[in-house]
Amino acid sequence: MVRERRGPFTLEEVHLGALRPDEVLVRIEATGLCHTDIAVRDGEMPSPLPAVLGHEGAGYVAAIGDSVTGLAVGDPVVLTYLSCGECRECRTGVPSACVQLGGLCFGGARPDGSHALHGSCGDVLHDRFFGQSSFATYAIANQRNIVKVRPDAPIRSLGPLGCGIMTGAGTVWNALKAGPGSSLAVYGAGAVGLSAVMAARVAGASSIIAIDVVASRLSLARELGATHTVNGGEGDVVSAVRRIVPDGTDFAVDTTGREAVVQNALLALRQCGALALVAAAQPELSLDMFNLLAGCKTICGVIEGGGAAHLLIPRILDLHMSGRFPFDRMLRFYTPEQINDAVRDSVNGNTIKPVICFGQNAA
Ligand SMILES: [Zn+2]
Ligand SMILES: [Zn+2]
Incomplete structure (x- = not known):
């Protein structure tokens, strides 16, 4: 959670609401820290606070909404940016250029203004960051921004595939x-x-x-x-x-x-x-x-590499598993309690890609 501009990340208990029909509950194993998280914390990008950030999540499907197809509880998944699915760019296979991308990823709420999570006292928190807000043990994503991945891949390393x-x-x-x-x-x-x-x-x-x-x-x-x-x-x-x-x-x-x-x-x-x-x-x-x-x-x-995350992520992962794309060389793992250390190490260049581990086998 980031409560105020340039403030620290804090660990807090919040409550997730019910799933919408097209939403998916994901148990987060690990989430990469990207410069965009830091830019939003620092007020350099227009996205409201207080908010749960995090947009390179990876984990396992824990529950699915009624209209979700192609995913089942237990599936390993990588979360990516959310797109609308209806604009010309989305319909022609370039969701990275979606005209709604800004509002869907940085708006701090669902398009109808509702939130998927709220504070323990019922206070309003901004969420839906990249349609995930995955600096958390659980995140609600949308069917459109979930990519199912091969089960033999090391899940805690996979989050950064979804953005950086x-x-x-x-x-x-x-x-x-x-x-x-x-x-x-x-x-x-x-x-x-x-x-x-x-x-x-x-x-x-x-x-x-x-x-x-x-x-x-x-x-x-x-x-x-x-x-x-x-x-x-x-x-x-x-x-x-x-x-x-x-x-x-x-x-x-x-x-x-x-x-x-x-x-x-x-x-x-x-x-x-x-x-x-x-x-x-x-x-x-x-x-x-x-x-x-x-x-x-x-x-x-170019936003998010152009094209479609559902094509790019499995392609990079297959190359990784065959030793031809060793992105794990860039990663360093942190516990949730160390997230501010991860930010510091990222800013000063000591860590290329910090990954915050929320799952059982934390850093
Ligand atoms: Zn990013
Ligand atoms: Zn679109």
Whole structure:
């Protein structure tokens, strides 16, 4: 629970209401901590407080609403973002671009204004964060944002598939469509960036350049598939990238949302190159329009990796289980009591992807 802007996460007992027909009760085993949780806590994204946050939950189905199909009690599941299922984007297989996504994931309530949980004194709490609010022992999700996963996978590691890992991988595969022999630069070697690195390796990219200012992240990036690394704190990044790929990179992914980094990413692209933006740390951006135009370059925004979570998550998990997408190398586990330590470790860069364990085999 986060009660106030920039306040700590607190452990509190709250009550879940009855399931709606299209809802599912999930016993949470573990939930990843994403920068979006911290941004909402800090008031940098418009979502009401007090609220139960958490949007990378994984666990087991505990109960299902009357109209839910394809799920049964006991199924292992990963929770992801909620989409409406009715807009053009949802109906054409791109729920990540759902026009209702903002309200459904950040509105703090169901679309009709009701809540799935309330405080022990009956006080109103905001919930339905990404249709889950999964920093909790139990969460109510919707049939649409639940992905059933193979039963032999380690459930407590799987939550980050529902946001951060999927964002990095899907951006490379769905949005940029990086293929064999291509070159790709990844700006920011956090969980999203390292997932982009692993996805580029799977896609057969020949040059995969990770850029960060933290040396330990760069060494992990090399272990996960980066062919080159650039320390952004040591000299001009554009020159460093062009020393590796003289014509510039075919593709780039910016995970930092910082203007100066995005500007570098654009300048280090080759002719007709494409840059995907997956984060926004600043509200506005100024760009070298001449470079963009004369270079015939593309810049696109990508939410949750583009495409559909129901396709992406099983695909990444199958690669993981065959040893080709070792995302577990990024994870560090914490107990619920340690959640504020997890936030601190994430902010200062000591932990790439914290995971809060709520289940039996907690950290
Ligand atoms: Zn997230
Ligand atoms: Zn929609």
